Amino acid sequence: MAEQDIVLLKGNEAIAHAAIRCGADAFFGYPITPQSEIIETLSQLKPWETTGMVVLQAESEVASINMVYGGAGAGKRVFTSSSSPGVALMQEGISYMAGAEIPGVVINVQRGGPGLGTIQPSQSDYYQATRGGGNGDYYTIVLAPASVQEMADFMDLSFELAFKYRIPVMILSDGVIGQMMERVVLPPYKPRRTEEEIKKECPWATLGRTKGRNPNILTSLELQPEVMEKRNLRLQEKYKTIKDNEVRYETHFCEDADYIIVAFGSAARISEKAIEMAREEGLKVGLFRPITLWPFPSDEIAEISKGKKGVLVTEINAGQMVDDVRLATLGSVDVESFGRLGGIVPEPEEIVNALKTKF
């Protein structure tokens, strides 16, 4: 690994560097705190002069997501990024992409809500991200990075998953991970796919009709309910395949633990410190960190919580993922919730106190 590939970057900056390196074809976005460094860094790096990647500031979030629909519909690696209120505006486009099976990537660097809310970090878009977010029976794959390194690593992974399953993929980050700087090893450069490669890998893509081939049509609209039901069933079949194959998670100190903390993203990092502090006081606590929030590691959580004295779900919201943990464990273990709201990020000490008072 060349020395210049190890750098100190903000999570948002890492996304921009990684996107160019993994052969992204285009970015469409609209600035909003706390993720504006993504479009700022892309603009500074000027990838249109090197790899040919397009970087465009759209007129709005609604325009951004529909540009992603168009670009990804042509088989290109295209992504957008925003923060909570902006991602709310994109939900129509994401639902259309799910319906038309278009593989785009959406990054949400979450801030506190509801509404315009605050610019401080939050994880309160968990429900929106893991339940589809827009209308209709659909899911998007949701990846939750917990470090600047994962911000970089998940960029390529998101494109790979999106194209493998023809599904929108969301990177659900937050203001902590987006704004903090850490040491990061950037991925090696990968060339953008050629038109020929796209034609081969994406026979469904709208690349212009050639002689002897029927037109490719990408739409979520189907007025015949019988046909529409079949399409829905096919989507459900795909979601089942993803559930069976793409669950990702990480555990720390779980083997001898009496209690388990379940947390994702920045809350998992803070919880890890809380676990170090609790263990100094003799409280044996372990960490389970879901990396995919959909598909959710339900079976793995059920397994790891067997025989434990309690499970504390720590989130920077009012308690959303806790529902999925309760569904996973079905009353077999005491599941409690702890979180701070509105842009306040809990300190490790508060989590230790929650552990002591809730069980």
Place this chain on the structure above:
Amino acid sequence: MKKEIIISGFGGQGVLSMGKILAYSGLMEDKEVTWMPAYGPEQRGGTANVTVIVSDERISSPILSRYDVAIVLNQPSLDKFEPKLKPGGILIYDSYGIINPPKRSDIKVYSIDAMDKAAEMKNSKVFNMIVLGGLLKVCSIVSENGVEKALYKTLPERHHSLIPLNMEAIKTGKEIIKEM
């Protein structure tokens, strides 16, 4: 070795960039580093603080309850972070504008008149580097050499002529910091 540091003061004092240079110096010495700003609507005169962790091992949380070192550059920062120092921790403050000095006796307290010194050097911009010099004197986190490397790495080439001035400010900081 793991040092958990908070640097806090007014916006415009160079709090965030001091933290960034410290973090980059750690990176130059092959350490794990995390730099976490309390970001907000940024303005000169508002409050700014940044948590910097430099460690030989993997770093868990970028957000902390207790610190090994607190560098406080105004009264509100002193009031907020003095109670959050671990016993035996290090507190560094600039007495400029401080009405109520630190009170704890279970920590090491150092004062550095960096504001006055920067005015004397007729360059208010080196203020944060004087403070950084003071920190390097009383706490071994990174070496002066590491800081110099970090400056060459982070500053655009057109500003490299300013690095000797910054290194001089660091030396000055090492000289003028005093234990209370």
